[in-house]
Amino acid sequence: FFLGMASQLCPQEYGSLRVSMITDPTAFTSIVKSLNTPKGLETMVTAARASDGWENVLGALHAVATEVNSDLDGIWMTLEKGRLEWLGALNSAHPLKVILKDALKNDERTTERDLMEAKMIYIYTLSLSLPAIDETHKACWRKIVKMEDKLNPLKNYDGDLWDSRKEQWKHLDLGVQEAAERGGSSFNDAWEA
Numbered sequence: 326f327f328l329g330m331a332s333q334l335c336p337q338e339y340g341s342l343r344v345s346m347i348t349d350p351t352a353f354t355s356i357v358k359s360l361n362t363p364k365g366l367e368t369m370v371t372a373a374r375a376s377d378g379w380e381n382v383l384g385a386l387h388a389v390a391t392e393v394n395s396d397l398d399g400i401w402m403t404l405e406k407g408r409l410e411w412l413g414a415l416n417s418a419h420p421l422k423v424i425l426k427d428a429l430k431n432d433e434r435t436t437e438r439d440l441m442e443a444k445m446i447y448i449y450t451l452s453l454s455l456p457a458i459d460e461t462h463k464a465c466w467r468k469i470v471k472m473e474d475k476l477n478p479l480k481n482y483d484g485d486l487w488d489s490r491k492e493q494w495k496h497l498d499l500g501v502q503e504a505a506e507r508g509g510s511s512f513n514d515a516w517e518a
Contacts, residue, residue: 326401327386328373335385342378352376404509411508414454414501415515421450422516424479438484444516445487445494446478448501451515457507458500465493 331339346352352372359368373379390397425443429435449466452458453475467475470486489498505512 326404327383328370331382331386334389335382338378338382338385342373342376342382345376345378346372349376404507407504407507408509410455410457411504411510414451414504417454418447418450421479422447441489442484442487444512445489446482447516448497448512449478451501451504451512452497455500455504457504458497462493462496462500466497469493 328339331342346356346369349372352375355368356365356372359365373382387397425447429439429443432439449463452463463475466472469491470478471481471483472478474480488494502512505515
């Protein structure tokens with residue numbers, strides 16, 4: 326967040342930060358080793374925060390934010406909260422997503438409806454960890470699909486009851502999509518990952 330903003334709003338300080346990261350042999354080596362890996366961005370951010378130019382970048386960003394009467398730290402905390410909530414939901418729902426995707430992959434007769442139902446189950450499971458989605462909406466959906474165990478939507482699953490056209494579904498569907506956006510992602514990215 327801060328690096329991206331600094332690259333646009335404080336190019337001089339951002340440029341100095343980049344130079345200090347490249348000229349620091351430890352930072353440079355760790356960044357190069359992590360290129361094109363899942364840890365690439367994390368490594369770059371860690372190197373930036375440890376760099377001599379980090380405090381100057383933050384100072385310049387806060388100065389710009391003050392000029393335009395913007396609460397930079399408040400914006401950051403809102404984004405960070407959304408990201409952490411989304412990551413928590415992804416981690417909680419991941420084991421079931423693996424089961425669903427394996428079942429789809431191993432079934433030679435998988436249909437579009439099967440895929441849609443699997444995604445609905447995944448959305449429901451994600452919703453369980455998202456506090457922004459009202460618990461009454463989750464309970465209402467469980468009642469509609471006659472779910473016996475709220476933590477195990479596959480127990481006595483009846484696919485005929487899982488219909489995304491039902492009005493009650495939209496609260497879970499839209500709630501998960503909004504949570505994904507707050508987390509800097511999308512539902513489809515989460516399903517495909």
